[in-house]
Amino acid sequence: MTSHDARPSGCTPFEEELVNVLKNYADSADTPAFDAPGIVRRTRRRRNAGIAAVAAVLILGGGGTALATSVAGGSHSTPSRSTEAENHDAATVLYGIDADSGRPFPIDFHGWDLRGFKAYMSKMQTKLGTVSERPVTGCKPGSVIAVSPHTPKVVKSGDTISVVLCAGGR
Incomplete structure (x- = not known):
């Protein structure tokens, strides 16, 4: 066979080798593992920390005046x-x-x-x-x-x- 003859598969040897390498790579890759409960815990923790931060800002900024008054004057x-x-x-x-x-x-x-x-x-x-x-x-x-x-x-x-x-x- 010469370089001008038609190939039975329609691919050059380089292309065939590339396809084989890519198939081997795709078959050897492990599926990713997701820790769904851990992701949910982190998300809840961040959300709760954000809510606590907003509450602290409101209390320090004067939004908690009514709360502080009711607590201080409740006794x-x-x-x-x-x-x-x-x-x-x-x-x-x-x-x-x-x-x-x-x-x-x-x-x-x-x-x-x-x-x-x-x-x-x-x-x-x-x-x-x-x-x-x-x-x-x-x-x-x-x-x-x-x-x-x-x-x-x-x-x-x-x-x-x-x-x-x-x-x-x-």
């Missing part, structure tokens, strides 16, 4: 409805301007301890004024019962806020 006895509303108004601060509504947003400090109050004030970039105590029945000693200035005055960064703490029952 005192419940006064009458009108007294409770008055106490909360006296301990509520209107701060800054909300970007969505264009109005200041309220922060209710009623029932917070002094350490949490100071930490939140530093985040708001406000200064702590005088700290005084007043004997009031039905509140947890050391918890915030009033702030000055309070609602309806608006507080901005750099302003000074004074606080009145509960000294316990009379």
